[in-house]
Each structure stands twice: as C-alpha cells, then as structure tokens.
Amino acid sequence: MVVMSSEEFAPPKYAQIVQTIRQKIADGTYPPGSLLPSETQLVREFKVSRPTVVRALQVLQLRGVIEREHGKGSFVKAAPPGASNQNSRPGRAVLDRVEADENCAVIEAGTLAATGAVANLLDVPEGSTVMRRRVLFRDGERPTDLLTVWCPAHQAEGTDLGETGPLTAGIREHLWASKGVKLQHVVERLNARHPSADEAKLMEVRRTTPVLGVLASVFNGGGRPVLVVDLVLPGDLHELEDSYSL
Incomplete structure (x- = not known):
C-alpha cells in the first residue's frame, strides 16, 4: 500500500x-x-x-x-x-469589470457580419451586422485574459461599446445608463481547450497551452439575448472554483 x-x-x-x-x-x-x-x-x-x-x-x-x-x-x-x-460566476464578474481601472488594451471595436455560431446565440439571422469588442487584460508582463463581446448593432447604438477607448463603467452598468437595458439572466458554458492561432498570438502562449473558455449568453428581462461574452483564460494562471451548501 x-x-x-x-x-x-x-x-x-x-x-x-x-x-x-x-x-x-x-x-x-x-x-x-x-x-x-x-x-x-x-x-x-x-x-x-x-x-x-x-x-x-x-x-x-x-x-x-x-x-x-x-x-x-x-x-x-x-x-x-x-x-x-x-x-x-466569471460571466457575471466580467460584466462588472471597469476597463479604465485596469491594465488593458482595446484590440478591436467595430461592426462585422455575424457568423453562424454568434448569430445563433444572439438569435439574429446569419450575416446580420453585430458589434464586436475585444479587450486584452494584462497584469505585469503578461496577458491574463482576453474578453470578446458581441451584440446586435442596434443594441450597441448610443453606447460606447464601439469606441476604442476603455469603458469607464462595467458593461452591465453602461448598458443600463446609456440604453435603459437591464441585464438579468446569464447562461454560462465553461470548457478547457487549446487556443486558436489568433488567441495564442494575443495571449502570448503556445497553441498547445491549455486555456479555459467561458462562453456566456446574456439576456434582458424579456428573455431576449443582448450580449454574447467569450472569455479566454490561460490555464496556468486561472482555476475556476465554486462553493455551495449541500
């Protein structure tokens, strides 16, 4: 033994x-x-x-x-x-992060045609115009997480989601203040995978490095999807844990 x-x-x-x-x-x-x-x-x-x-x-x-x-x-x-x-919950936490208070860079902010997967999650026709915002967070000398947010173009109108400067409020607070949109429900999926070539380059890791992927669909009070959030976390920096009563 x-x-x-x-x-x-x-x-x-x-x-x-x-x-x-x-x-x-x-x-x-x-x-x-x-x-x-x-x-x-x-x-x-x-x-x-x-x-x-x-x-x-x-x-x-x-x-x-x-x-x-x-x-x-x-x-x-x-x-x-x-x-x-x-x-x-990481999906909830990212909605309340204030970019202006963190060491981050807005990699991309603009409109593009929705792919099939994104269109399906947002419940819009494939090829519809959506807003995509990508933000790379760093701590010290290396990236810590890559955040990508998609939302229908009409939902982004009148907000700063398409601006290249860091947001001065969390996404949840910003949508409520600028559009009166209240985010009330999140469906979150977690998986362990290898990064795409683009993700590996931005995160400064090898293609064989394990990452944690958090994909969250965010809904308003009427049950309509408002946002899709994709969070990529290097596996050697993060571990997700929860605690609850039995």
Missing part, C-alpha cells in the same frame, strides 16, 4: 492564499471597501513568488470578491447579502 503525505493533497499555494484572504474578509480583518496588502507585502507574508500572488488576486477578482484598480491596489468588494454565489 502506498501511503501519501498530507502535502500531496494540499491545495496549490495560490489557492491557499485565496482561502486565507477570504477567511480574513469573512472574519472582518479586511472589511468591505478596505485595501488589501500590496503584492509585495503578500509575497513576504506568504513566502511565495509574485506570479503566485498575482494568480491568487486574479482568482479573487474573477469570483467577485475583490476589485483591482491599476496603480491603486486591490479592494474588498462590498457584496449585498445573498450575492456571494452569484458573484463567483
């Missing part, structure tokens, strides 16, 4: 940091709105490398636990009661 040590079952170091920070948020050490220790301080506290700390903070951000502002730091998010499970 092979006896395995407890270390072989221990979670990765970044996951241990995530767990510790969440515990400190829960016990009030880091109250809502407070500034977390800097990356340098966390490196010293946990005796790990900076990429490990960065990865832990990215996981917390994707789960909606913290907000990261470029040049300012990471802040504990003030979540309303009962919203913790919802905020852990």
